[in-house]
Amino acid sequence: MQAVQQKAPPMAQTQTMNIIQAVNDALKIQMRKDPRVLVMGEDVGKFGGVFRATQGLYQEFGPNRAIDTPLSEGGIIGTAIGMAIYGLRPVAEIQFADYIFPAFDQLVNEAAKYRYRSGGQYPCPLIVRTPYGGGIRGGHYHSQSPEAYFIHTPGLKVVCPATPYDAKGLLLAAMRQDDPVIFFEPKRMYRAAKGEVPTGDYEVPLEQAKVTREGKHVTLIAWGAMWHTVSEFAETLAKDGISAEVLDLRTLWPVDLTTILKSVEKTGRAVIVHEAPRTCGFGAELSALIHERAMLKLEAPVQRVTGFDTPFPYSLEHDYMPSVSRMRAAVDRTLNY
Amino acid sequence: MASKARKATPKTAASVAKNAAVATERDRTPLCLVNPDGSVVKGAKLPVIPDADLKRLFEVMLQNREIDERMLTVQRQGRIGFYMQSRGEEGSILGAAYATTKADWLFLCYRELASLLWRGMTLQTFANQLFGNRQDLVKGRQMPCHYTDRAIGLVSISSPVSTQIPQAAGVGWAMKLKGEENVSLCFMGEGGTAEGDFHCGMNFAAVYKANVVFVCRNNGWAISTPAEVQSASETFAMKARAYGMPGVLVDGGDIFAMIAATREAVERARKGEGPTLIEARTYRFSAHSSSDDPSVYRDEKADQAKFAHMDPLPRLRNFLKHRELWSQEWEQSVVTKIQDQLATAIKLAETMDLPQTETVFEDVYKELPWHLREEKNEALRHKQKPVHGVVNATSSAKG
Ligand SMILES: Cc1ncc(C[n+]2csc(CCOP(=O)(O)OP(=O)(O)O)c2C)c(N)n1
Ligand SMILES: [Mg+2]
Numbered sequence: 001m002q003a004v005q006q007k008a009p010p011m012a013q014t015q016t017m018n019i020i021q022a023v024n025d026a027l028k029i030q031m032r033k034d035p036r037v038l039v040m041g042e043d044v045g046k047f048g049g050v051f052r053a054t055q056g057l058y059q060e061f062g063p064n065r066a067i068d069t070p071l072s073e074g075g076i077i078g079t080a081i082g083m084a085i086y087g088l089r090p091v092a093e094i095q096f097a098d099y100i101f102p103a104f105d106q107l108v109n110e111a112a113k114y115r116y117r118s119g120g121q122y123p124c125p126l127i128v129r130t131p132y133g134g135g136i137r138g139g140h141y142h143s144q145s146p147e148a149y150f151i152h153t154p155g156l157k158v159v160c161p162a163t164p165y166d167a168k169g170l171l172l173a174a175m176r177q178d179d180p181v182i183f184f185e186p187k188r189m190y191r192a193a194k195g196e197v198p199t200g201d202y203e204v205p206l207e208q209a210k211v212t213r214e215g216k217h218v219t220l221i222a223w224g225a226m227w228h229t230v231s232e233f234a235e236t237l238a239k240d241g242i243s244a245e246v247l248d249l250r251t252l253w254p255v256d257l258t259t260i261l262k263s264v265e266k267t268g269r270a271v272i273v274h275e276a277p278r279t280c281g282f283g284a285e286l287s288a289l290i291h292e293r294a295m296l297k298l299e300a301p302v303q304r305v306t307g308f309d310t311p312f313p314y315s316l317e318h319d320y321m322p323s324v325s326r327m328r329a330a331v332d333r334t335l336n337y
Numbered sequence: 338m339a340s341k342a343r344k345a346t347p348k349t350a351a352s353v354a355k356n357a358a359v360a361t362e363r364d365r366t367p368l369c370l371v372n373p374d375g376s377v378v379k380g381a382k383l384p385v386i387p388d389a390d391l392k393r394l395f396e397v398m399l400q401n402r403e404i405d406e407r408m409l410t411v412q413r414q415g416r417i418g419f420y421m422q423s424r425g426e427e428g429s430i431l432g433a434a435y436a437t438t439k440a441d442w443l444f445l446c447y448r449e450l451a452s453l454l455w456r457g458m459t460l461q462t463f464a465n466q467l468f469g470n471r472q473d474l475v476k477g478r479q480m481p482c483h484y485t486d487r488a489i490g491l492v493s494i495s496s497p498v499s500t501q502i503p504q505a506a507g508v509g510w511a512m513k514l515k516g517e518e519n520v521s522l523c524f525m526g527e528g529g530t531a532e533g534d535f536h537c538g539m540n541f542a543a544v545y546k547a548n549v550v551f552v553c554r555n556n557g558w559a560i561s562t563p564a565e566v567q568s569a570s571e572t573f574a575m576k577a578r579a580y581g582m583p584g585v586l587v588d589g590g591d592i593f594a595m596i597a598a599t600r601e602a603v604e605r606a607r608k609g610e611g612p613t614l615i616e617a618r619t620y621r622f623s624a625h626s627s628s629d630d631p632s633v634y635r636d637e638k639a640d641q642a643k644f645a646h647m648d649p650l651p652r653l654r655n656f657l658k659h660r661e662l663w664s665q666e667w668e669q670s671v672v673t674k675i676q677d678q679l680a681t682a683i684k685l686a687e688t689m690d691l692p693q694t695e696t697v698f699e700d701v702y703k704e705l706p707w708h709l710r711e712e713k714n715e716a717l718r719h720k721q722k723p724v725h726g727v728v729n730a731t732s733s734a735k736g
Contacts, residue, residue: 047561070531139480141496211401315469315477318721
């Protein structure tokens with residue numbers, strides 16, 4: 001996709017929203033349109049979710065469509081799969097991505113394989129929304145970025161918006177397609193990221209990355225919360241005369257390789273930034289894809305700036321998270337190669 | 338889990354099936370030895386507890402409450418990132434801990450500070466963990482309230498709910514395999530019983546008659562979710578029966594009942610007769626955590642009044658009064674003393690440096706592999722400044 005800044009359709013009414021409000025709005029729109037859609041999870045009903053993303057849904061749609069479940073992720077995802085294969089459209093919330101693992105079996109062995117192992121007879125249109133990422137003083141278990149486990153699992157789509165506009169449009173698109181989607185929401189930016197969002201219905205198509213800043217020296221690839229850090233970083237680079245192109249992947253898998261290659265072939269350099277640990281992180285796959293397909297266009301090996309290969313620490317999270325100084329060193333490595 | 342009176346129904350397949358899930362009057366009645374006014378329940382046999390211990394238990398309850406109040410304030414001031422109180426649950430937690438020794442391993446959910454104070458975790462250890470400083474026993478790696486203290490038999494606390502249950506069963510099983518009489522004491526919240534790990538833990542413990550005692554703190558709430566949503570069973574203690582172990586419902590406001598029930602369970606476990614599930618019925622008087630605002634989902638004022646009789650502190654005070662073991666001056670002196678000690682511990686913990694950057698890479702493995710050596714050097718080249726004041730208040734779920 002070519003669009004530099006995806007703007008709302010010209011006549012559309014917009015409103016300033018943060019990511020929480022955008023997610024909430026998407027859920028409301030789709031629940032009004034499609035009676036098969038329901039939300040379920042821990043504290044999502046009456047309370048409206050611990051981050052308030054499902055606020056008001058219980059009041060509008062009642063306890064059968066905004067469902068407070070027992071404290072059991074395996075139960076939530078397992079039963080949501082049952083609902084999905086039976087024709088409902090469940091949108092399950094896992095309170096923190098760190099708590100998705102009791103449901104790992106249901107996601108990896110079940111949801112991901114239902115269509116395939118039934119010879120296409122049982123599609124499983126399940127959405128799992130879950131806040132991910134660090135920088136909120138959450139320690140080991142409120143900070144992780146587990147996207148790679150799910151990208152590694154054939155059959156699952158993995159989406160991760162960075163902005164309110166994309167959060168709403170991508171969630172609406174996800175709820176209208178027929179495969180299981182893990183929808184990672186950048187909790188550090190939940191309220192901090194604000195933007196103009198159309199109040200009406202629109203979709204941001206899955207599987208399309210966005211060039212959010214054009215540049216010619218190096219391509220910076222990020223998604224979710226890190227896209228914000230990377231975008232600010234690109235502005236500081238500009239002051240030093242380095243022109244960075246910034247990509248927001250938006251859908252992590254299936255990834256929009258066309259947009260990535262087009263950019264990297266233009267700049268000849270790429271730096272991938274993510275919060276998850278480096279080893280077998282999504283950056284490894286992206287780097288391999290770029291090297292395999294654009295080797296001769298590269299001026300330098302692709303660089304990665306990632307979380308370290310340790311559990312996510314509490315007191316020293318500032319040392320753990322990809323920092324601007326580490327990003328700068330990586331960019332310099334590509335420029336001085 | 339409201340108990341409704343049920344009429345006798347004629348025996349049909351349907352009625353048998355229905356009755357199978359119904360609690361008996363015994364199931365529904367919590368064990369209670371001391372009334373809220375401190376009088377002994379008629380005909381009740383109190384566990385033997387020396388006067389000195391009774392006074393010490395009351396002291397720890399008072400200390401726990403002071404500490405909770407103070408640390409929530411410190412959290413509100415942005416000086417620590419997070420805190421969890423346990424008001425109203427100190428008695429049942431303490432009662433269970435009192436029935437064990439330091440050789441008995443302790444698995445906590447996260448809300449059981451009283452058990453640690455009883456076992457002698459120092460205020461400095463406590464404060465260092467909350468501030469995540471250089472002397473913190475867990476090296477500043479975990480969020481506040483996630484203690485580990487091997488010296489007092491406390492295993493590492495984990496946020497993911499209920500993961501400790503099968504592990505505690507495993508420790509109790511290992512104790513049995515080694516022919517020891519130690520037990521493992523495992524706390525969980527009633528919300529935690531909904532996780533699959535509750536099932537695995539209970540089942541393994543019962544099948545192998547592991548040396549383990551499970552304590553389910555039923556405080557009525559899992560963040561905003563009421564206990565009725567977690568289970569259609571009338572009590573949590575009843576679940577034990579189907580696993581093949583005793584289940585005991587206890588009035589969590591009554592420390593005597595809790596001590597009696599836990600002692601019995603511990604004795605059985607020590608003799609190799611297997612696990613027990615104790616349900617301590619309490620009320621979560623506090624918010625879930627410093628990130629939570631319960632007024633959004635419950636009637637705070639009405640509830641505090643409605644459940645006041647379940648508060649273990651006035652009950653023990655009343656009992657001590659009857660026994661002439663209490664005086665206002667003594668209580669005041671305990672409170673003043675803990676306030677002073679806490680102030681000192683906080684001051685030291687707060688002024689202590691954070692752990693050094695290289696500690697991020699230690700203890701991932703016993704030794705540092707090549708990639709972590711490289712990453713450590715990278716981190717040292719790019720040391721960052723701590724982001725002060727990034728106290729997260731966006732969610733209630735942490736913990
Ligand atoms: C696996 C997992 N899912 C969700 C959470 C988020 N969470 C933290 S505490 C909590 C409620 C726990 O309630 P309960 O077990 O009753 O213990 P209480 O807080 O009442 O002491 C939830 C949902 C978590 N920590 N772990
Ligand atoms: Mg509870």
